[in-house]
Amino acid sequence: MAVIYDRVALIGLGLIASSMFWAMKRAGVAGEVVGYARSVETRDTARRIGLCDVVCDSAAEAVAGADLVVLCVPVGAMDRVAREIAPALKPGAVLSDVGSVKRAVIEAVGPYVPEDVHFIAAHPLAGTEQSGPEAGFAELFDNRWCLLTPEGADPGETARLRRFWEALGSKVDEMDPDHHDLVLAVTSHTPHLIAYTMVGVADDLGRVTDSEVVNFSAAGFRDFTRIAASDPTMWRDVFLTNKDATLEILGRFTEELFALQRAIRQGDGEHLHAYFTRTRAIRRGIIEAGQDTDVPNFGRNPEKS
Ligand SMILES: NC(=O)c1ccc[n+]([C@@H]2O[C@H](COP(=O)([O-])OP(=O)(O)OC[C@H]3O[C@@H](n4cnc5c(N)ncnc54)[C@H](O)[C@@H]3O)[C@@H](O)[C@H]2O)c1
Ligand SMILES: O=C(O)C(=O)C[C@]1(C(=O)O)C=C[C@@H](O)C=C1
Numbered sequence: 001m002a003v004i005y006d007r008v009a010l011i012g013l014g015l016i017a018s019s020m021f022w023a024m025k026r027a028g029v030a031g032e033v034v035g036y037a038r039s040v041e042t043r044d045t046a047r048r049i050g051l052c053d054v055v056c057d058s059a060a061e062a063v064a065g066a067d068l069v070v071l072c073v074p075v076g077a078m079d080r081v082a083r084e085i086a087p088a089l090k091p092g093a094v095l096s097d098v099g100s101v102k103r104a105v106i107e108a109v110g111p112y113v114p115e116d117v118h119f120i121a122a123h124p125l126a127g128t129e130q131s132g133p134e135a136g137f138a139e140l141f142d143n144r145w146c147l148l149t150p151e152g153a154d155p156g157e158t159a160r161l162r163r164f165w166e167a168l169g170s171k172v173d174e175m176d177p178d179h180h181d182l183v184l185a186v187t188s189h190t191p192h193l194i195a196y197t198m199v200g201v202a203d204d205l206g207r208v209t210d211s212e213v214v215n216f217s218a219a220g221f222r223d224f225t226r227i228a229a230s231d232p233t234m235w236r237d238v239f240l241t242n243k244d245a246t247l248e249i250l251g252r253f254t255e256e257l258f259a260l261q262r263a264i265r266q267g268d269g270e271h272l273h274a275y276f277t278r279t280r281a282i283r284r285g286i287i288e289a290g291q292d293t294d295v296p297n298f299g300r301n302p303e304k305s
Contacts, residue, residue, distance in 0.1 A: 004164045005094075006031040009066035011059055011081055012073035013037040013046050014231075015127060016098045018136025020070065021051055023168040026138045036062035037133070038073075045133045060088035068164070071097040071109070076237035079108035091116040094157050098124055100184065100234070102149045102177035104241035118157040121149045121177065124170060125188070131231040142169035149177040185245035189238055190253060193246070195227035196235070 008030040010017040017035065024030045035052030036059045037043050046055045056062040063069045063085045073081055078099060089095060095117050099105040102121050113119040126144035128135065146165040150158045162172045175183075202221070217225070239246055263271040 001028045001167055003031050004029045004160060004167065005066075005068040007066045007068075008033045009062045009069045010035045010052065011062060011069065011071050011085065012077075013042050013051060013055075013133045014072060015131050015135040015140075016124065017070070017072035018046075018051050018133050019126075019138065019140035020072070020098075020136075020168065022136055022138035023141055027167040027169075029164060029167040030068075034062045034066065042133055049134060051133050051136075059085050063088050063090075063093075065090055066093055068094045068096065068161075071095075071099070071105075074231075074234050074237045075099045075101050075105055075108075075241050076233075078105050079112075082109040082112040086112040086114060089114055089117045092118075094118045094120060094161060096120050096122050096161060098122060100188070100238050101242040102147075102180045106149070106151065106177055118154050120153045120158055120161050121151075122161065122165070123147045123149075123180065123184075124165070126170075127230075129226050129229040129231075131234070139169065141165070144170055146170035146172050147180055148172060148174045149180055150174060151177060181242050182245045182248075185242055185249045189242055189246050190249045192227055192230065192235060193239065193250070194253070195224040198224045199228035 008024065010020060010033065013035050014037075021033055021035070024033055032053045034054045034056060035046055036056045037046060043055050043057065046052055059081060067090070069085065069089065071078055071081055078097060082095075091114075095109070095113060096119070097105055097109065099121070100123060102123060106119075106121050109119065109121075124141055124144060124146040126140050126146075128140075146168075148158060148161060148165075158174070165172045198221070260272070260275065262268070263275075
């Protein structure tokens with residue numbers, strides 16, 4: 001595949017950045033990939049495993065001369081990083097991100113973006129509960145959506161970024177940032193909060209580590225524990241920055257939960273059956289639409305395994 005950006009800079013070298021690096025190598029869409037991570041330990045690990053062609057010791061050094069800069073740090077760190085790199089950005093470069101919340105990132109980064117730089121926020125809807133530079137693998141984005149929220153950005157540069165994500169394996173769509181945040185509150189953020197809560201409740205009962213619970217834990221609870229093992233910093237930032245949408249969905253969730261609670265107490269099997277029939281149809285609809293693209297595996301990139 002042809003090179004889309006001559007020089008790409010990844011700021012923050014965790015799960016998403018490392019997966020992007022391996023996917024870029026697989027697709028051959030970047031001439032050179034330069035990385036920066038805040039901690040010496042992460043930079044050392046990146047150098048040891050060959051993550052990035054060059055690992056720099058400062059963010060400004062990494063972005064200098066880059067045609068595409070992608071901020072791959074927790075949402076709450078975006079403003080600090082944007083402020084740090086802004087003076088070193090190349091005129092005409094594209095600045096993007098992978099944050100799970102879009103309006104807050106646009107508001108945090110936007111004020112620092114120089115006039116001659118194209119800022120196009122993005123969110124790949126792909127991840128795992130793992131984090132850090134060794135967690136990435138080239139297939140992470142295969143058949144997953146990547147949502148761009150360009151809000152008036154240059155159409156030519158938006159199309160180029162779209163081609164880049166497609167080359168990494170994604171299906172790409174554009175969305176208004178506020179709408180993105182509401183949709184993700186339903187499909188990702190609130191479900192994570194529920195998983196965190198369920199595992200917390202089990203822990204409060206003192207049963208999670210009991211061999212009984214570990215041995216006999218049913219698939220549903222296992223899925224909750226996987227999700228609830230996700231990175232605490234990332235998810236703290238998601239809830240602090242997508243507050244309104246999450247609270248709106250949580251309010252609705254609580255109302256439905258109370259209705260189900262009442263049905264159980266009153267022995268209202270009809271209500272329960274009708275409810276579960278409706279939700280079952282949603283799962284079937286997802287499968288029929290070909291959207292059930294499970295993460296291929298949780299292994300490493302093919303070059304390392
Ligand atoms: N994990 C997922 O499932 C997933 C999916 C899609 C998008 N995202 C988003 O991608 C971004 C990165 O997530 P990840 O899963 O790769 O996280 P990660 O924890 O694996 O990596 C984050 C990296 O950012 C670095 N970092 C943190 N604060 C920093 C700072 N102030 N300056 C410089 N570096 C800093 C960390 O050291 C780490 O290297 C987040 O904004 C997250 O919301 C995550
Ligand atoms: O599969 C997982 O582990 C994920 O939670 C990935 C997931 C999600 O689907 O909710 C989590 C957060 C992101 O911003 C995008 C993707």
